[in-house]
Amino acid sequence: LISPIGEWVLREACRQVKEWRDDGLPEIQIAVNISVQQFSKQSLDKLVSKVLLETGLPVHCLELEITENMLMDDVEGAVGTLHKLKDLGINLAIDDFGTGYSSLSYLKRFPIDKLKIDRSFITYVTTEPDDAAVTQAIIAMAPNPGLTVIAEGLEASYQLEFLRNYHSVL
DSSP states (O other), X not given: OHHHHHHHHHHXXXXXXXXXXXXXXXXXXXXXXXXXXXXXXXXXXXXXXXXHHHHTOOGGGEEEEEEHHHHHHSHHHHHHHHHHHHHXXXXXXXXXXXXXXXXXXXXXXXXXXXXXXXXXXXXXXTTXXXXXXXXXXXXXXXXXXXXXXXXXXXXXXXXHHHHHTTSOOX
């Protein structure tokens, strides 16, 4: 049932953001997680395009989040799917980055806008040297200057201070 549920979530998220825009609330971008089943479908770009058309939500208001492992199952297929979504103007994020087994050489092939560092690294970033090293490496290896790196699970000022020492991280 994950595919129909995922489609419903995508449609409902877009519909709700469009409703808020129509009600005069400030413009926001909604991030929707995509399941492995949705991503592996060859028609994800068509589904997203259809949902945006049906709901009337501008494309720049939607971001799709894909996990790192999902991309590595079929790299060539993933690159093709990501480029189709990017051609539509969709913002793309890799969620839970650092927990999978991606090759850094592949990362530069993915047309992504955001890397979201998994919270498991951020929680102990100031007390566990390995977590600090992985976090610093992810920030340093962002493949292009336009890529935004986000630290998930940031809860304390000392974590923010640590991250600010290594670059501008949201």
